[in-house]
Amino acid sequence: MRTHTTRGLLGALAVLTTLSLTVTACGSDGEDTGGGDPRDISAALEEGGKVTVWAWEPTLKKVAEDFEKKYPEVDVELVDAGIADKQYSALQNAIAAGKDAPDVAQIEYYALGQFSIGKTVEDLSSYGAQKYGTTFTPGPWDAVSQGKAIYALPMDSGPMAFFYNKKVFDKHKIAVPTTWDEYVEAARTLHKADPKIFITNDTGDAGATTSLIWQAGGRPYRTDGTDVTIDFADEGTRKYTATWQKLLDEKLVAPISTWSDAWYKGLADGSIATLSIGAWMPANLSSGVPSASGDWRVAPLPQWTKGEKTTAENGGSSLAIPTAAKNKDLAYAFTEFATTGAGATSRIAQGSFPATRADLESRAFLDTRFPYFGGQQANRVFADSARNVGADWSYLPFQVYANSIFNDTVGRAYTSSTTLTDGLKAWQDASVTYGDSHGFTVNR
Incomplete structure (x- = not known):
């Protein structure tokens, strides 16, 4: 796993100009998400390759290490391309330029519509992501889904x-x-x-x-x-x-x-x-x-x-796959791992607030006492x-x-x-x- 910081893409194009282009040119890469069997990602995991992830969330470092351990043929490269709007500018510029886009990008819920309206992030329903409709709490799931389309998987939430x-x-x-x-x-x-x-x-x-x-x-x-x-x-x-x-x-x-x-x-x-x-x-x-x-x-x-x-809700973010991503199957595998199952558990253990119903309802989570709050079981309130x-x-x-x-x-x-x-x-x-x-x- 590699991590680094980049700021070099910010000068390519202004984000606002890019946004107007994505609204009027709403093409994707042609993936059919209208139904059928979910795409199989097992072959991609066996073959391996590199997945580039743009994110500022520190809990993803451990998730990436665990993912690489489970799938040794995959190399996860974490890139800090700037927090929030700085990353969004870089991401829009990379998409508009047609190169250097990441395979996975962290996008806050309030910003996701900017990318879904322009069809510059993948509709994950082709991977069967709709099965997670009852996995996540209503606020985060509503934020990433529009009708039958699912444009990201929730990382966390901010009730x-x-x-x-x-x-x-x-x-x-x-x-x-x-x-x-x-x-x-x-x-x-x-x-x-x-x-x-x-x-x-x-x-x-x-x-x-x-x-x-x-x-x-x-x-x-x-x-x-x-x-x-x-x-x-x-x-x-x-x-x-x-x-x-x-x-x-x-x-x-x-x-x-x-x-x-x-x-x-x-x-x-x-x-x-x-x-x-x-x-x-x-x-x-x-x-x-x-x-x-x-x-x-x-x-x-x-x-x-x-x-x-x-x-x-106040805050919270998701993981999305840009339509310009090179390794979409591996990208989905990482996104699914990081937001559900072992990845979600790892992030919660590091202090991330869960968007998953099972974790919110678990006895271990609800019974956690916070010394900072005088031993209060604050998770029950959350x-x-x-x-x-x-x-x-x-x-x-x-x-x-x-x-x-x-x-x-x-x-x-x-x-x-x-x-x-x-x-x-x-x-x-x-x-x-x-x-x-x-x-x-x-x-x-």
Whole structure:
């Protein structure tokens, strides 16, 4: 197994230009995925060869070693081509150039539509991937499948939960909020008791915003091929903006960017008291904020309507096979190994949050105690969240671009008198303009 980093493909073509080309030229390499027997990959595994995998996920190193041990004729080359949007740019450029594309690529759920709409990733149903429809939890499976087509296999998931500093809550006699109205009251009480304490941080984040809209029942995006609807005036979005605007108006959230040094410091000293984020967060807390071990706990996400249990996904990624891949059968074999069975178990053991139902329901997983959370069996909260992710969410087929302009539109609500409602309207208008100019039919 070999691993290395490359940045050399970024200059070939602009990703946005490539996207418009893939929308208007939707050809694949001609594979028939309309039915029949699944393709047999056993001969490819016996013959062997090299599989190039573009991914930033560190748990894949052990998976690759295990795969090579099981199939000694196969060489897996792991390449770090950049995280998220940097890799997507490189991947689009390689596909457009017709060479140097990987055999397997890690693609986040929000970005997968950019590749599936242009038919630049394989439909894995020809390999019988549809049999995994009940293997994975609903959120990740919905993200990788469109009708009968399956464009990737889920690696992990990010069902949302509420992380809170119990030490701070106990000191100020704050009850864990079960609704977002209670959350606002808790924010007020905390900040009044100690002006240095904020309920959370927020400087505007596209993923966090869309996840909370998702949980609130908002469905601003609808996609049917190149026919797209964008509407940030629906009821669920209004629930989110009404609540979050109060927090901004009353200056109850810390103006600190997530993943910054100041953010880690705030989580450590208790001045940032909660996080509403994906279930992959524990490893980041334990490694990034070790001094706060024992202070934090996990609870269900606050609800928009009292008594409900609806959640949403925040983050997570898949493994897809570009249509320009050279060794597709070996690529599928690795993808299947890494996301199901032994590969999934290995990644979970390294801290990845499972997208597989069996692992989420296993006694060993559910009974795991987290010393960081005072011995709490936090996986029980996460597993319950995964079962209650709101259905029918979809992203734009150009979500990567849309997220890139979030701070120029919605972000102004955090730095000026612009309201979240106006910011979302500006984001919608800019996204519509982009879609219209890149081959989509956009409704609003």
